[in-house]
Amino acid sequence: MRGWRELLIAWALFSLGAGVLAGFTIRWLWPAASWSSLASTLALWIGMLVPIVMAFSRSRPVGLLRLRPLDLLYGVALGVFLRLFQGWVATMADGGAPFPTFATMDGALPSSWFWREALPAGVIAPVIEEFFFRAVILVAMYTVLRRGFGKMTAGLAAALVSTALFVVLHTVSGTLGIDAVVSLGAVGLTCAALVLLTGRIWAAVIVHVVYNSMYLLLGLVGTFAG
Structure with missing residues (x-):
């Protein structure tokens, strides 16, 4: 774990900042381009992937990448609970939050919806974010302070x-309401606790995947049955 200390944290924060700045620059220079949003997201992901690769090329914390059946159980159960909690918080804040909806063309989702929205939001983003925030940042800080x-x-x-x-990153695309801050904070703390208590990353990843995927499912219900 010698490589997972202060220098790695510094590189991780620098790389994250560079990814955010690159994403802002892309959206500022090409605001109307159809590919601008995707390119901005890719820039941010690259900013998070660089320290992940650096960390695991130096060493691999014992057991961090191990997957156990309990991780799946924890992940699914807590992911569903956190999405229900998010709905309750949103209802308390707004007095009854409607189902999310997606843009349609002639009554159907665009053919690129799965690749441009569902896959990035439901799988890619949760995996990258968990490895960055809960593997690299969490584990490195714990190693430094322990x-x-x-x-x-x-x-x-x-x-x-x-x-x-984790919460601050999600303010990059716009101002968050108090309900979103509370919900994201609950996700972050739950995933951090899972990593600290189990010593493994995959339960946290599954929580995040389930949490985001439930939003997509609710969006499909709101789009076609709302």
Whole structure:
């Protein structure tokens, strides 16, 4: 774990900032281009992938990549619970949040919807974000703080910082309401706790995939049955 310390955290934050800046630049230079949004997202993902590759090329924390049957159970159950919690929070904030909807053409989703929206939001983004925030940032911060402050304090600090960065990243595309901040914070803290308690990343990844995929399913219901 010697390679997963302060320097890795610094590189991760720098690379994330570079990805965000590149994404903003693309949207600013080509605001009307059909490919602008996708290119901006790819720039952000690259910014997160660089420190992930750096980290795992240096060393692999024991057990972090191991998958156990319980991880699937934790992931599905908590992912569903967090989406229900998000709906409850949104209802409390808005007095009754409607189902999300997707843009349609002649009553049908565009042929590119799966590749441009469903796959990125439901699978790719959750995997990249969990490996960046809960593998690299969380584990590196925990490693740095553990000897000086003890496991409990180090875990709590690492969970809070990784969750705060996770929430802040989602403000890049626009201002978040208090309900979205609370919901994203709950996702971040839950995934951080899973990694800290199990020592494995996949339960957190599955939570995030299920959480995002349920939004897509609700969007399909709202689009065609709403």
